[in-house]
Amino acid sequence: MEPTTLLTASNIITAYDQSTILWGVNLSVLQGTVTTVMGRNGVGKTTLLKTIMGLQKAREGQVTFKGEHITNLAPYKIARAGIGYVPQGREIIPKLTVQENLQLGLEATPDYKPRMAEEEIYTLFPILKEFRRRAGGNLSGGQQQQLAIARTLISGPALLLLDEPTEGLQPSIAIEIGDILRQLVTTKGMAVLLVEQKIDFAKHVTDYFYFMERGKMVKEGNAATFDFNELQEHIAV
Numbered sequence: 001m002e003p004t005t006l007l008t009a010s011n012i013i014t015a016y017d018q019s020t021i022l023w024g025v026n027l028s029v030l031q032g033t034v035t036t037v038m039g040r041n042g043v044g045k046t047t048l049l050k051t052i053m054g055l056q057k058a059r060e061g062q063v064t065f066k067g068e069h070i071t072n073l074a075p076y077k078i079a080r081a082g083i084g085y086v087p088q089g090r091e092i093i094p095k096l097t098v099q100e101n102l103q104l105g106l107e108a109t110p111d112y113k114p115r116m117a118e119e120e121i122y123t124l125f126p127i128l129k130e131f132r133r134r135a136g137g138n139l140s141g142g143q144q145q146q147l148a149i150a151r152t153l154i155s156g157p158a159l160l161l162l163d164e165p166t167e168g169l170q171p172s173i174a175i176e177i178g179d180i181l182r183q184l185v186t187t188k189g190m191a192v193l194l195v196e197q198k199i200d201f202a203k204h205v206t207d208y209f210y211f212m213e214r215g216k217m218v219k220e221g222n223a224a225t226f227d228f229n230e231l232q233e234h235i236a237v
């Protein structure tokens with residue numbers, strides 16, 4: 001059976017005032033896969049995630065999710081449709097406890113009820129259970145990243161958008177995060193759209209790659225056949 005396409009972005013053009021950042025981006029994400037967008041700083045990766053999430057308006061083009069047009073809908077409507085966004089920098093609330101931070105994710109649901117049970121989340125992230133009464137600000141970087149992902153999972157998204165989740169983390173901690181992402185796609189059938197700069201980490205988790213340069217996808221392919229040497233040259237500079 002052909003895997004279902006969950007998300008499609010077609011010919012997306014996004015600009016900040018006079019400055020155009022995305023110049024006709026095309027991308028799709030299949031259910032049960034991790035899709036990764038790589039590219040140097042400033043090429044527009046974050047802008048792409050924000051456009052998908054409705055946080056930045058697309059001037060042209062369309063975003064389709066589960067067959068429905070969601071282009072430029074209010075972010076809360078996009079969240080309720082089933083897309084979870086874990087922004088760069090995690091954005092957890094340092095003074096709130098782990099459990100309280102987790103519950104903030106319920107704002108993405110219409111009835112404030114979890115779509116993934118807290119216990120199930122704590123099974124995926126045992127350290128969060130152990131530290132559930134600690135202030136979020138007292139967690140390590142890797143634990144804060146786990147919390148940011150967990151907070152998004154509580155609303156039961158079908159697609160998770162992740163912006164550089166391994167930034168500032170040691171490789172071993174990054175791999176732990178990667179293993180959790182793989183678990184979500186293989187056991188829950190979720191899809192992940194990842195923005196990443198670290199090739200080793202990306203290779204570990206990714207099924208399908210896109211490579212972006214100056215607001216456009218210039219290369220794409222299956223992880224198994226993707227030419228990473230070429231990619232490395234582009235990214236390393």
Ligand SMILES: Nc1ncnc2c1ncn2[C@@H]1O[C@H](COP(=O)(O)OP(=O)(O)OP(=O)(O)O)[C@@H](O)[C@H]1O
Nearest residue numbers: 016019021039040041042043044045046047048088
């Ligand atoms: N709110 C904004 N207003 C104006 N320009 C912006 C804004 N946000 C980002 N930009 C510009 O848009 C371009 C693309 O930024 P974006 O954050 O999407 O890139 P990126 O590929 O995610 O890079 P990084 O890895 O550094 O986050 C950059 O030149 C940036 O300066």
